[in-house]
Amino acid sequence: MKSVKGVKGMKGISAVIATILMLVITIALAGTAYMFINNMFTSQTQGLEIVDSYCTSDGKASIIVRNLGTSPVTSIACVQTAPSGDTCDSTGFTTGVSIAPQATGTFTAFDICAGTGSRFCNYRLTPNVGRTITVQVSCT
Numbered sequence: 001m002k003s004v005k006g007v008k009g010m011k012g013i014s015a016v017i018a019t020i021l022m023l024v025i026t027i028a029l030a031g032t033a034y035m036f037i038n039n040m041f042t043s044q045t046q047g048l049e050i051v052d053s054y055c056t057s058d059g060k061a062s063i064i065v066r067n068l069g070t071s072p073v074t075s076i077a078c079v080q081t082a083p084s085g086d087t088c089d090s091t092g093f094t095t096g097v098s099i100a101p102q103a104t105g106t107f108t109a110f111d112i113c114a115g116t117g118s119r120f121c122n123y124r125l126t127p128n129v130g131r132t133i134t135v136q137v138s139c140t
Contacts, residue, residue: 046071047130051104055139059112061088061121063135067099073127074098078107081134082122113139 013021046069053063067073078088088109099105113121119139126132 046127048073048076048099048125048127048133050133050135053135053137055113055119055137056108059139061109061113061123061137061139063107063123063125063137064104065099065107065125065133066104067101067127069130070101071129072098072100073105073129075128076107077126079124079126080109080121081124082120083113088123109137113137 012018048065049068051064051066053061056062080088088111107125109121109123113119121137121139122134123137124132124134
């Protein structure tokens with residue numbers, strides 16, 4: 001067999017360049033993972049929190065809520081789940097249904113919680129961002 005002299009084989013990239021490439025790839029992957037996880041946790045913590053709930057002197061349910069998210073809550077859908085026949089709507093919010101991040105707003109039910117004796121009115125509040133919450137208000 002004849003040996004080939006003078007032909008240089010291909011050389012790999014230097015160790016320094018390989019190390020830099022590995023670092024860049026690692027940092028890019030870590031940054032992508034951070035952005036994904038941060039967005040996932042932020043979207044799960046968006047929503048409302050019940051601060052307090054009580055019955056006003058005229059028999060209407062009043063609910064104080066806090067915006068837990070990083071975006072303002074600009075609309076809240078209200079459904080009264082019990083007792084049946086009663087209604088609620090978002091016009092009861094004293095803040096005009098605009099609750100800044102980490103701020104509170106007070107909701108007063110549209111009508112009187114019906115019933116005799118101890119009355120429990122159940123409400124489901126759904127903000128435009130985040131998760132739905134439920135609250136039970138006791139009126140005696």
